[in-house]
Amino acid sequence: MSTTEVRTPDHEVVVIGGGFSGIGAAIALQDAGIDDVLVLEAGDGVGGAWHWNTYPGVAVDIPSFSYQFSYRQRAGWSRVYAPGRELKDYAEDCVDRYGVRDRIRLNARVTGTVFDEEHDLWRVDLEDADPILARHVIGATGIFNQPQIPAIAGLDTFEGPSMHTARWDHDVELRGKRVAVIGTGASAVQVIPSIAPEVARLTVFQRTPIWCMPKPDARISRVARTVLQRVPGARGLARLASNAYVEVTFPIAAAYATTVPVAAVGERLARRFLRKQVQDPATRAKLTPTYTMGCKRPSFHNDYLATFNRENVDLETTGIQEVTPTGIRTADGTHHEIDVLILATGFKAFEAGNMPPYAVTGRDGLDLEAFWTENRFQAYQGVTVPAFPNMFAILGPYGYNGSSYFALIENQMRHIVRCLKEARAQGATRVEVSEEANAKYFREVLDRRGGQVFYQGGCGTSNSYYFDVHGDVPFRAATTIESAWRAGHFALTDYRFTVGAGDREPAGTAA
Numbered sequence: 001m002s003t004t005e006v007r008t009p010d011h012e013v014v015v016i017g018g019g020f021s022g023i024g025a026a027i028a029l030q031d032a033g034i035d036d037v038l039v040l041e042a043g044d045g046v047g048g049a050w051h052w053n054t055y056p057g058v059a060v061d062i063p064s065f066s067y068q069f070s071y072r073q074r075a076g077w078s079r080v081y082a083p084g085r086e087l088k089d090y091a092e093d094c095v096d097r098y099g100v101r102d103r104i105r106l107n108a109r110v111t112g113t114v115f116d117e118e119h120d121l122w123r124v125d126l127e128d129a130d131p132i133l134a135r136h137v138i139g140a141t142g143i144f145n146q147p148q149i150p151a152i153a154g155l156d157t158f159e160g161p162s163m164h165t166a167r168w169d170h171d172v173e174l175r176g177k178r179v180a181v182i183g184t185g186a187s188a189v190q191v192i193p194s195i196a197p198e199v200a201r202l203t204v205f206q207r208t209p210i211w212c213m214p215k216p217d218a219r220i221s222r223v224a225r226t227v228l229q230r231v232p233g234a235r236g237l238a239r240l241a242s243n244a245y246v247e248v249t250f251p252i253a254a255a256y257a258t259t260v261p262v263a264a265v266g267e268r269l270a271r272r273f274l275r276k277q278v279q280d281p282a283t284r285a286k287l288t289p290t291y292t293m294g295c296k297r298p299s300f301h302n303d304y305l306a307t308f309n310r311e312n313v314d315l316e317t318t319g320i321q322e323v324t325p326t327g328i329r330t331a332d333g334t335h336h337e338i339d340v341l342i343l344a345t346g347f348k349a350f351e352a353g354n355m356p357p358y359a360v361t362g363r364d365g366l367d368l369e370a371f372w373t374e375n376r377f378q379a380y381q382g383v384t385v386p387a388f389p390n391m392f393a394i395l396g397p398y399g400y401n402g403s404s405y406f407a408l409i410e411n412q413m414r415h416i417v418r419c420l421k422e423a424r425a426q427g428a429t430r431v432e433v434s435e436e437a438n439a440k441y442f443r444e445v446l447d448r449r450g451g452q453v454f455y456q457g458g459c460g461t462s463n464s465y466y467f468d469v470h471g472d473v474p475f476r477a478a479t480t481i482e483s484a485w486r487a488g489h490f491a492l493t494d495y496r497f498t499v500g501a502g503d504r505e506p507a508g509t510a511a
Contacts, residue, residue, distance in 0.1 A: 007119040007133065012036035013420070014124050014134035016110050016356070019048015021140035021394040021409050023091060024069060026100040028413035034420060038132065039100070039140075040124070042109040047091035049144045050084055053187070055168040057194030058084035061186060061300060063216075065235075065242035066404040072097065073235045075228035081217045081300075112359035113137055115389065120429040120500075122390060135429065138416060139356045139393040142405075146348040146357055150182065153322040160326075162341035165191055176200050177339040180328055182320070184210050186299050188344035193303040196313050203314045203336050205328065208296070208463040209289045211270045215300035216245075243404070247480060250402035254294050255477040257453035263293045270298075277305035286317050292458030296466065350377060350468035355397075362388035363432075372397075377474045380438045380494065381486060383415050389432035392416045397474035398445045407480050414487040419495060428497035437494035448477035 013034060015025045018041025029037050045051045060067045064082040068074055072094055077086060095101045109127040116123055116133075124132045147164040149155070161172040165187040179199045181188055184206045196202050220228075228234045253262035270293065278284040287305060289296075308315055318330040327337040348354040352369060355377070360368035366387045372378070379385050382399015383392050393399070394412045401408075423431045449455050454466060454473040466473045476483060 007116070007121060009121050009133045009135045011038045011132065011134050013038075013136045013138060014122070014132060015039040015138045015140050016113075016124070016358070017041065017048065017140035017142060017145075017394075018043070018046045018104050018106070019051070019140065019142050019145075020091060020094075020406065021048070021142055022046075022104075023094050023100065024406070024409035025138050025140050025394065025413055025416075026103055027069075027094070027098045028410075028417055029420075030098065030100060032417045032421060034417075034424075037100075037103050038134075039104040040108040040110055040126070040132075041104060041106050044106050045088075046095055046104060046106075047088045048142055049166075050087040050091060052145075053084060053166050053168070054170070055165045055187060055191050055194075057190035058187070059190060060084075060087060062246050062404060063242040065238045066246050067406060069094065069406055070239075070410060073239060075225055075235055077220055077225075079217055079219055081215060110358045112361070113391075114361045115363055115391070117363055120390065136390045136392065136420065136431070139391070139396075141356050141395075143349055143354075143395055144347045146354050147343075148345045148348050149343065150345050152182075152320055155323045157325050158323050158341050160339050160341060162343070164343045164345070166347065172340060174199050174340060178337060179203070179340045179342060180205060180336065180338040181342045181344050182328075183344035183346065184208070185344060185346045186210075186297060187346070189299040189301045189304045191342065191344055192313075193301065193307040196307045196310055199312065201312050201314070202310075203316055203328075203338065204308075205316050205320060206286070207317075207319075208461070209287050210296065211267070211289050211293045211298040212273070212287075212304055213266065213270050213298060213300045214273050215302050217300075217302065243407075243480070246403055250294075251479055254402055254453050254475065255448070255479075256451050257294065257456055258451045263453055266298070267293045274305055277309075279309050283308050283315055286315055289462075291460065291462035291464075292453060292456060294453035295459035295462035296464035346465060349465040350397075350474060356393075360388065360391070362391070373469075376470045376472060377468055378438065378442045380433045380441050381415060381490065382476060383412055384419075384433040384438075384495075386433055386435045386438050389430045392419070398441070398476050401476040401478050401480060401483055403480040407484070411480075411484050411487040414484070415490065418488070418490075418492065422492050422495070423497055426497045426499070428499050430496075430498045432496050432498075434494055434496055437491075445477060449473075452477050 013029060015022045018039050022039045026037055026039050043051055059081050063080050064077040074090060110124055111127050112125040114123045122134045122137045124134055147166040163169045174195055175198045177199055178201045180203045181192055182205045192204060252260055257263055274284060307313055318332050321329045321331045327335055329335045377397035379396035382396040394409055399412060419431050
């Protein structure tokens with residue numbers, strides 16, 4: 001008879017992250033009858049990226065009809081591509097609509113998680129607060145949560161106001177100032193045309209040009225919103241058309257590049273758009289990528305490229321040597337005097353300290369980051385990793401296929417809920433994916449790489465955050481329909497359900 005001390009978890013499930021992943025997780029768990037849930041959010045509000053990112057011009061980069069939960073389709077978007085404030089409002093609406101606000105704890109930064117093997121619990125350590133014990137942990141921190149600060153000499157010596165786009169300081173006055181923007185990624189594409197008309201001079205420092213396509217955006221009229229609200233099936237049709245567009249432009253284009261030449265067609269359209277938008281041939285050449293479309297996240301904007309026609313906007317492609325107290329010196333010795341410095345340098349992605357942004361110690365003292373460093377990023381269907389029982393992820397390696405992030409959330413939660421309900425049915429206290437199932441899935445995703453755009457040889461100059469330190473791109477090469485089907489039909493025997501401490505005998509036979 002075991003003399004092991006019985007320890008009771010504070011919560012059955014702790015969800016880490018209060019963005020749309022965390023909100024979607026809380027709603028899915030509630031729908032499944034799992035009510036003992038706590039969501040921990042480091043910030044002082046919900047919404048994740050849409051809480052933190054408030055820079056001028058911030059907007060969603062896929063149509064709003066796709067960028068929402070299937071069960072909460074909004075008819076009131078002001079534009080086809082909604083501005084950031086509307087996404088923040090949508091997050092607040094979902095929290096209240098589904099009654100999960102009282103399960104969210106704000107200003108709760110997780111610093112680490114440790115698995116207690118004796119009691120089948122996770123200890124969740126918090127900054128400036130007591131630890132929390134959870135039976136299961138769901139990581140829902142997303143990927144765009146830690147701003148990437150470039151390693152540029154002298155960056156901390158600049159004497160004027162400086163900020164990252166993800167932490168915009170609205171108290172800084174830009175009107176009439178000499179402003180520098182470092183970076184030409186997704187946030188820069190939105191910021192640059194938004195601030196160019198008001199600043200005295202804008203110097204954009206570009207390392208790698210971005211493929212920019214025209215954005216099929218438009219204001220949604222009151223009449224159209226009324227139709228979406230009142231006509232049966234209107235929202236469904238709008239969503240179907242939007243999802244088809246999103247599916248073709250990324251999941252299919254990226255995963256089936258060798259058979260469906262969407263990227264090649266996109267490049268031709270982008271080059272034509274560039275010729276039409278930019279007047280100066282030299283500037284146009286600087287803005288033309290030398291890598292294949294799809295290697296790096298492309299952007300959609302109707303005014304970004306044309307902004308470089310303005311007399312007060314300069315494009316600088318010479319490498320930065322250092323930041324000085326009053327400006328930026330490039331490698332050719334030129335010193336650019338500036339008043340305000342804006343870092344549009346993106347986020348940490350598949351890097352140490354970001355997947356997830358807290359330490360994770362699993363069974364036998366195994367560190368998750370060390371495991372991935374040694375064995376490459378991998379997770380069974382992007383959800384679970386062997387030796388890390390009772391731990392699940394929304395955005396694990398090879399889970400996201402590039403479609404709407406909301407499709408990912410719903411698919412991953414379908415997978416997670418199946419595991420948790422089976423554990424309940426068996427009275428199991430431990431749920432762990434088998435090494436065999438994980439290895440089989442990892443072989444499968446690697447076998448599918450041959451058709452992905454990332455491995456066709458045209459990505460060498462892209463400087464893309466898609467690639468991890470191993471040279472892999474942990475995106476799932478699958479359609480959204482396949483991903484959804486597999487989330488609902490994977491074999492539960494791929495997991496081992498056990499009860500109590502000691503010998504770890506199976507609790508029963510999974511169906």
